[in-house]
Amino acid sequence: MTHLSAVLCCSLLAIHAIGCSRPAPAPGPELFDTSNLQSLEILRLRPYGEEGTLDISTEPAPDRFRGWRVIDRVTVDRPSTQSEISQLVERGLREGEEGNLAASCFEPRHAIIARSPNSTCELEICFACSWVYVYQDGKSSRRMISDAPMELLEELLGPAEVTRREPVE
Structure with a gap:
């Protein structure tokens, strides 16, 4: 094996070990039970600021979610849409x-x-x-997710440059 091949092989193994390790699945069959929801919100976050650097803050603010800047926030009121979001998230987690x-x-x-x-x-x-980072009842976990729910979330949020605060039916 040439030196370059050995370096490439070691690099790929290191990337796999660091960035591709599998987390333990979060407990429970469902993350949230849509039959008992008081509210369901979806948010579009902006991880980068105007300068192209990560835009995360430790200071609480109304336009932040866990430190990330919120650029769109939509409340989903229709039970069928809430259920569809839940099902797609669960599917994405299974596929992940x-x-x-x-x-x-x-x-x-x-x-x-x-x-x-x-x-x-x-x-x-x-x-x-x-x-996906999951925060539930004081516990947190990190899981993998496919893009199964992405299209519906984008559809409900609308164009990225539009900020809406009214409920989605």
Whole structure:
């Protein structure tokens, strides 16, 4: 094996070990039960500022979600749409666990917040690297996700340059 081949092989193994390790699945059959939701919001996040650098803050602010800048926020009121979002997220998580290889960028551009009387589930989603961070009832986990829910989320959020705050029916 040539020196270049050995370096390339070691580099690929290191990338796989660092950026593609499989997380343990989050417990429970569903992340959020749509039959008992008080609210469901979807958010479009902007991971980069005007200068092209990561735009994350530790300071709480109304235009931030877990430090990331929120550029669109839509409340989904229709139960059938809430259920469709839940089903697509669950499908994406199943597909993610079945074999997607993830990168390590984690620059989330989407989030989902599902609130019920006794629970809140928050998802930060980076479809570019297939990682989703799940925050539920004081616990957090990192899982892999396919792009199954992305098209519906984008459709509900509308064009990226438009900020809407009214509910989606």
